[in-house]
Amino acid sequence: MPVITMNNRAETRQQPSISPRLQHAVRLLQMSSMDFGIAVRDVLGRNPFLEWEDELDEGRASAGTGPSEMDAEEARTQPFELENDRALWLADGAAPRVGSDSSTTSALDWVAADTPLNAHLHVQLNTLKLSDRELALARVVVESLDDDGYLRTPLSELQGIEALSPAASLHDMEDALATVQSLDPAGVGARSLQECLLLQLDEIECPQMRATARTVVQDHLARLTSRDVSALASELGRLPRDVQAACDRIRHLDPHPGWQLGASRVDYVVPDVLVARVRGEWAVQLNPAVVPKVRMNDDYVKLFQRHRSEDNAEMGAHLQEARWTMRNVEQRFSTILAVAQAIVQRQRHFLEFGAMAMKPLGLKEIADEIGVHESTVSRVTNNKYMATPTGVYELKHFFSRTLLSANGSACSGTAIRGLIQDIIEAELADHPLSDAKITEQLAQQGLVVARRTVTKYRQMLRIDAVGRRRH
Incomplete structure (x- = not known):
């Protein structure tokens, strides 16, 4: 009978572990500058040892016109409140201007106000000779349109929205839709792409081209998307050049007419690094607009250190967090600058001659140059942008195999x-x-x-x- 022996043996293995604070630092390094600024503001709003650098007060102090000692002490004892700045900004932008001769004109005064699509259509409905019933049903259709101008809700579901006597029929809703479709911009109120294009064909002045375009949209829309003009001309029995002209005109129609009005979405990219040629050399600097102007409140630190005891452990944690935040801000932007400088040094021909002069570049090459790990370079180049004389590029754009x-x-x-x-x-x-x-x-x-x-x-x-x- 075999004898089974069991050996109990304890083994000690070392496995790398990342502290929560280091994990947080890694997340902060990977953030865009906008998100990082929000994170710093969040810390500053709850930490009494951090404050914004007040450039205005520093300028007045250097000119000898600073506030009194009492005012300075009161300012130091008042905690920073982000909502106060936000309220001031909103008040400045929303407050009405008193008098036309005011010299304090805001840039917001010159911004054209956006007109929503539904408001634009309601104004036109008011100019038409419609009965109260017809106007009410047309308004129901307008309020059911999507932002791009399409009606994606079935008319049968809109019949009972407006309480009318007698109740609105499907025919009444079709008449209301036809009224809305006659408004500007052309194509609004369509229920499909085909209908949207057909509503815009009246803008074509040439009768022959308009007829050809209508046939293409109604019966050969798939041919239009495949750009097979020869086959399309053969099916229609018309000259290829006439069919090509009609197809080109169709492609100039607007498939989303509602987007012509309303608030336009514009995505802005704020560069983290600025690159310019100075005396024949490429100079790299951080964009001051993305660097949080935050500093330690030395008065609070000294006061806390003089009266520190075991009872104020929470304040001690705040002080540790403030020092870590300052160190993180400095380390983040110094690393971004070092990576950007190394990239520009290796890709200067791209800046001078364009994409054809881009050199192969890997993360390891930059990591070895500035003495960090490849993963650090990968995080630094994520959501970070460089402004150059030829355009704004993400830092990752400069790397290729x-x-x-x-x-x-x-x-x-x-x-x-x-x-x-x-x-x-x-x-x-x-x-x-x-x-x-x-x-x-x-x-x-x-x-x-x-x-x-x-x-x-x-x-x-x-x-x-x-x-x-x-x-």
Whole structure:
């Protein structure tokens, strides 16, 4: 009978662990500057040892016109309140201007007010000769439109919204929809893309072109999207140039007419780093607008240290948090600046000559240069932007893998994409180049690139395939 022996043996293994504070520091490093500024404001709003640098007071103090000692002491004892600044800003922007000769004109006074789509349509309804019943039903349709001007709610669901006697019928709702569809902008109130385009065809002045366009939209919309003009002309029995002209006119119609009005969404990018050429050299500096102007309140620190005891452990935690926040702000922006300087040093030819001069660059190369880990460089380049004389680029834009040419020299993927774009821009409109032909042209220039790579780069450039580029 076999004997089974069991050995109990204790083993000690070391596994890396990340403290919660280090994890938080990593998250802060990966944030965009806007999110980081919000995080710093949040800490400053609850931490008495932190305060904003008041440049105005510093300027007055240097000029000898600073506030009295009593005022200064009172200012130090008043905690910073973010909501006060917000209220002042809102009051300044919303307060009415008294008198037309005021010299304090705000920039907001020159901003055109947006007109919502429904308000724009209601104004037009008021000018039409409609009965109270017709006007009420038309207003129901207007209030049911989406922001892009489409009506995606069935008319049958709108019948009972307005309490009328007799109740609104489906025919009444169709008449109300027709009234709304007659308003400006053309195409509003459509229930499909096809209907939206048909409502805009009356804007075509040429009767022959208008008739051709109506036939295309009604019966051959799929052919329009495939850009197969030859087959479409054959089906319609018309000259290809006439069909092409009608298709081009259709493509100039607005598929989202409602977006012409209302608040427009604009996404702004605030660069973290500014790059400019100074005396023949590329100079890199942090954008002062994204660096939080926060500092330690030395008076509070000294006062706390003089009266520190075991009973105020919470204040001690605040002091530790304040020091850590200041260190984090300094370390974050010094790392961003170091990474940006290293990138500019290696990609200065890109700044001078464009995408074709972009060199292959990896995270490890920058990490070794500034003495940090690759993961740190990856986090620093995430959601961080650099403003250059040729445009604003995300820091990640300057990194690309190495591709070898036929003679063994290195070339970056960004340079290949720039060359592909140049080749497509130079092609003939009636004889566009396929991805295979582009691959052959690259090979003739000594760049061995797979066809699927050319396809991927073309898609990254948001360039249509050869069939859609053919005119």
